[in-house]
Amino acid sequence: MTYRPARRLADIEPFHVVELLTRARQLESGGHDIIHMEVGEPDFPTPEPIARAAIRAIEGGKTLYTQALGLPELRAAISTFYRERYGVAVPAGRIAITNGASGALNLAFAALANPGDEWLLADPGYPCNRHILRTYEGCPVSIPVGPESNFQPTPAMLRQYWTDKTAGLLVASPANPTGTLLTLAQIEALAATCRELQGHFIVDEIYHGLTYAPKEAPEGNETDAPTACAAGNDIWVINSFSKYFQMTGWRLGWMVIPETYVRDVEKLAQNLTLCPSTPAQHAALAAFEPETIAILEERRAEFRRRRDFLAPALEALGLRVTARPEGAFYLYCDCSALSDDSYTLARDLLEKAGVAATPGLDFGSNAPEKHIRFAYTTQIPRLAEAVERLGRYFGR
Amino acid sequence: MTYRPARRLADIEPFHVVELLTRARQLESGGHDIIHMEVGEPDFPTPEPIARAAIRAIEGGKTLYTQALGLPELRAAISTFYRERYGVAVPAGRIAITNGASGALNLAFAALANPGDEWLLADPGYPCNRHILRTYEGCPVSIPVGPESNFQPTPAMLRQYWTDKTAGLLVASPANPTGTLLTLAQIEALAATCRELQGHFIVDEIYHGLTYAPKEAPEGNETDAPTACAAGNDIWVINSFSKYFQMTGWRLGWMVIPETYVRDVEKLAQNLTLCPSTPAQHAALAAFEPETIAILEERRAEFRRRRDFLAPALEALGLRVTARPEGAFYLYCDCSALSDDSYTLARDLLEKAGVAATPGLDFGSNAPEKHIRFAYTTQIPRLAEAVERLGRYFGR
Numbered sequence: 001m002t003y004r005p006a007r008r009l010a011d012i013e014p015f016h017v018v019e020l021l022t023r024a025r026q027l028e029s030g031g032h033d034i035i036h037m038e039v040g041e042p043d044f045p046t047p048e049p050i051a052r053a054a055i056r057a058i059e060g061g062k063t064l065y066t067q068a069l070g071l072p073e074l075r076a077a078i079s080t081f082y083r084e085r086y087g088v089a090v091p092a093g094r095i096a097i098t099n100g101a102s103g104a105l106n107l108a109f110a111a112l113a114n115p116g117d118e119w120l121l122a123d124p125g126y127p128c129n130r131h132i133l134r135t136y137e138g139c140p141v142s143i144p145v146g147p148e149s150n151f152q153p154t155p156a157m158l159r160q161y162w163t164d165k166t167a168g169l170l171v172a173s174p175a176n177p178t179g180t181l182l183t184l185a186q187i188e189a190l191a192a193t194c195r196e197l198q199g200h201f202i203v204d205e206i207y208h209g210l211t212y213a214p215k216e217a218p219e220g221n222e223t224d225a226p227t228a229c230a231a232g233n234d235i236w237v238i239n240s241f242s243k244y245f246q247m248t249g250w251r252l253g254w255m256v257i258p259e260t261y262v263r264d265v266e267k268l269a270q271n272l273t274l275c276p277s278t279p280a281q282h283a284a285l286a287a288f289e290p291e292t293i294a295i296l297e298e299r300r301a302e303f304r305r306r307r308d309f310l311a312p313a314l315e316a317l318g319l320r321v322t323a324r325p326e327g328a329f330y331l332y333c334d335c336s337a338l339s340d341d342s343y344t345l346a347r348d349l350l351e352k353a354g355v356a357a358t359p360g361l362d363f364g365s366n367a368p369e370k371h372i373r374f375a376y377t378t379q380i381p382r383l384a385e386a387v388e389r390l391g392r393y394f395g396r
Numbered sequence: 397m398t399y400r401p402a403r404r405l406a407d408i409e410p411f412h413v414v415e416l417l418t419r420a421r422q423l424e425s426g427g428h429d430i431i432h433m434e435v436g437e438p439d440f441p442t443p444e445p446i447a448r449a450a451i452r453a454i455e456g457g458k459t460l461y462t463q464a465l466g467l468p469e470l471r472a473a474i475s476t477f478y479r480e481r482y483g484v485a486v487p488a489g490r491i492a493i494t495n496g497a498s499g500a501l502n503l504a505f506a507a508l509a510n511p512g513d514e515w516l517l518a519d520p521g522y523p524c525n526r527h528i529l530r531t532y533e534g535c536p537v538s539i540p541v542g543p544e545s546n547f548q549p550t551p552a553m554l555r556q557y558w559t560d561k562t563a564g565l566l567v568a569s570p571a572n573p574t575g576t577l578l579t580l581a582q583i584e585a586l587a588a589t590c591r592e593l594q595g596h597f598i599v600d601e602i603y604h605g606l607t608y609a610p611k612e613a614p615e616g617n618e619t620d621a622p623t624a625c626a627a628g629n630d631i632w633v634i635n636s637f638s639k640y641f642q643m644t645g646w647r648l649g650w651m652v653i654p655e656t657y658v659r660d661v662e663k664l665a666q667n668l669t670l671c672p673s674t675p676a677q678h679a680a681l682a683a684f685e686p687e688t689i690a691i692l693e694e695r696r697a698e699f700r701r702r703r704d705f706l707a708p709a710l711e712a713l714g715l716r717v718t719a720r721p722e723g724a725f726y727l728y729c730d731c732s733a734l735s736d737d738s739y740t741l742a743r744d745l746l747e748k749a750g751v752a753a754t755p756g757l758d759f760g761s762n763a764p765e766k767h768i769r770f771a772y773t774t775q776i777p778r779l780a781e782a783v784e785r786l787g788r789y790f791g792r
Contacts, residue, residue, distance in 0.1 A: 001594070001596075001654070005508065006507060006508055009507065014662070018666070046454075046457070055451050055454055058442075059447070061441040063442045063644070063646060064437060064644055065437055099669065102668060106668060110402065111401055111405065112402055113402055115511050127667070128666075128667040128668070132667060132668060135532070135667070136533075137511055137533050200397075234397045247459070248459070248461050249459040249461050249462065249671070249674025251673045251674075261399070263410075267405070267409070271527035271531070272498060272502060272524070273495065273496070273499070273647070274498055275645070275647070276647070277645065277673045277676065278644075278645025279450065279646065279676070
């Protein structure tokens, strides 16, 4: 048989960082110590109350299929979470439990994207988003964003890039790779523009909960980013149990769906996935307990301390943090003063400094060669060691 | 905002049986006893060694992301399973771990189906398959199958339905809703025809392991259906931990991929799902242990006893089992001697006999009104009670 993959495969890229990771593993098995700053995964284990809830469910035989949109009690718990934590009313009936935020975005684009439709996405941005869209035959259109707009699209950019073929906009707050946030006013302005232009609006909030006050603010002063759920019930909002709740491998997320589309998403979920993981859903029921939240808030404070340590340290080395990193666990650095190709730099840092970071290439085509992402998903002593190694590498 | 779902939604149907289920729950909460013969889910809990392995993994903090195609040790275990149980060599590198068999089929069609491509599927068949294909903009084309070919497509049918637009064929063995099997010779003949016509060939083997000797054969004489992996390494083979391994809610399956497409599927998995559930993968490592297999084989014998009880009992009522049900846990009955509309019949059986079954409507457009599916995922005393109730309803 001739090799004949679907045409979309030509537009879907692998994670470029995986190549570096493979090399990192080689180096490690050869006895080298590598500091991993490329990983988009919290280094904390799943909080114990969540793990215990999973074990109870498994012991109790709660491992059968659930309804396609998830356990009613988990949907209700998320609805309560929106009310109590954000003061926003989101009915449980509009909440779908999904196979991670990835599963949510798959369902959203399956429900909304027609072949040939253009969707606007910020560049740099999380690469999977445009690839998921392409899989459902939509066309991702990049809006190049930079420090001028804190790496977020603006209504003016929307109008500039909007065409007859444009079907909608996807933004992320906190954003990956930059960690920048949108204010509620900014979300409302984007939503209003989408409404005026008759486009859909999807907001990726998977790093919600991981937002930090400015370095100057006293500790314990963290506030949550505003949720797009507060900006209109016609907005699609995606969230995850992976990041703030530290349940990465469980593959669980959720999506807030505009009322009129709930039936469509349910139909798709019935057919495409049957249901999200049942043990994971039972585990997640413990995610909103005060005991769990207390653990998560301690860890959030630790992420903030890491950011506050790492950002100035990288700046001092000439790795300019041009975004305002107020969330997630990444610093997106302009490395153009030190290298004219971030991919080569990333490879060099790995080989010569034992530090793994993610080159801009993985986040789009907006000056990727000038940027490199450092994740602070590792403890401060290791971050300090990394900074020292980078200093030696750059001759500082 | 105007309601504007993607056009594909018009072609994707919900599970019609869900309406009946909602009514069943109403009746049950009103104190009525309903015998559930509509459920496509084993009534056995996940075997204890599998559950224990999951708990060990969770306690050990093994809940982080895995590689996109799954844990290397689980891929290796499946490779060993193919060698030891089927005598077929399938390298671990060709095996992808997926979010259930649904996740496997999503990846297969994402990798293979171009917009407008036609794919041939047997009708009656599992409805999600054509809806997943439609989601990736392929066009499902039904091959009506009946008792003449034991509800399986033949090479002659392939030639009859093949057009310039046809990209491939999907078959299932054991099939749902009929439980019929393909012999290795039949699989080879279909594969050869696909090769000649330059089409892809996908075989759904999610009910593998649940196959039964004829009623006359002594117990304990069950043999496995042949796997399509033995018929060529250009065949895509999908399997699941849900049915034989009784891990439904864990959402874990796998796919054997032709070598040249492994990289494509990996790229897609990286972008669309990140990885399958980590606790489920660790759980599944215990699925191939002799202790687990012993439990599963006992349960398989029980399924066979149920089939051997139920099939003649339904026949005696005039519900003709025109397929040879050698696998899965379904009997697909021709009810045309008793009713001219199986959907009305299913509703009536629920209301008046307290028996829930799935009307043909859920399996395609090939005389659905004449057919109804009974699942034997409930114990023999309950099946006997159902038969009695049906007898009273039909006045036998």
